[in-house]
Amino acid sequence: MIFNSTQAFLFWLKSSDNTIENIETIEKTYNLYLPLVGFIYDPREQQDVIWNLKEMEEKLWNQRIYHITISPNQYSAKDVADWKFDEQYTAFFNTIKELNLKVIFRTMHEMNGWRYPRSSNPNDFKNARNHVRNLSRNLWLTKNDILFDFSLNHRDMPTLETPSQNAKLIECITPLTGKNNNILNYEKECYRFEDYYPWDKYVDIIWVTFYNRWKATSDRKRKTPEGTLSNTNWNTIRRMKKFNKPLFIDEVGTTAVRYQWKFDQEISRAIYNTTWADERKNKWLKQLSQYLTNNQFIWAVYFNVDYTYGLQYPSLWETDRAIINPSLNKFYDGFRDLYSSSKVDLKNILDLFWIATVKINGKDCYAPKEAIKNITFIEPIVNDYFSWDKKKISDFYKKLLEKPSWQKKFDDAISSLAREYTKEETIN
16 A cells, blocks of 8 residues: 555644643644644653643543654663663553554664664564564553554664764765675665564554754755655655655754854854744755645644754753744744644544544543444433433443443443543543
């Protein structure tokens, strides 16, 4: 099956400070609705993921799709495969099931960028990824709840040292040949992202990360989206399409300043505040919009982050990526081009979860497609029988949940109905 977007791509943002308040402020200030929001927990242990998930459900509600990254800190792929991060994964999976959140899940990402311990061995990586996915299934999560992505770096790049965020990357010239007992010659060979790919059934979506910054190229030139993903030296987009999976971008961003000199804080800040720096960034955003449409990407998550705070922090230059920054009152018009080119209709995405929108208790809710017919049949009968007494209706559904029929379509319908009526009872 070939997955093509029948509409334009969907475009959404990663929260700049990983908080719900940032998303709420952007939507209110700029009159936007972001049906997918992204949160990255890397490293996992520095943030209270479970508390954040509960806050998402309360403030942003579960009528969105959540793109969530949880990294296994500095554990190797073998460590993950050996259950050493299971406690954290289990808590996460149990919570999204409890809250009925629909999640695109990214873990152990950018393995072919070789900056992380998980990058060292493709076989260990595949075992780890498959283990995590199986763990979710053992906790009763299905494709209706969670989709697993395979998130790759825009090109295969090994390091000269032990993999880490600070390791020096080197150019990958040729793929691993298999010679010399599979020992890599770091000056000539590296594993390709294909080498890390798990079995098809463990991957729902192909994601890619790329940025427009000179460090991504040896000649220090800014590249267009096409010049990055369609570069003939590594042919990322062509290789991604061979997997015959839906295409997504889970991190993308561009700087406004073109760094063609040794970094100078004052010069960079002066350029950042010029109109032609804004125009350069807006132009790149328009190029991104066209590239996403031309290559049938289903959605893209813009990395709406400015670590420099308007280039006030010189040690973090090249990371002025944000296109909406309420704290600086900075807004790039190129965002409008991207947003207006995208479509907020979620049908393509909901189809991947095999869910659809249905009215339950007077509200739009997500439910498994196979259960919707039963939901629309059962709800009016139960409501009529109990004379629309919400407490009795809630109690009735709770009793049915205690004795499942083991007919999936029926049980999924009861579960969806019980969730919404019980939720109302709890709120009241």
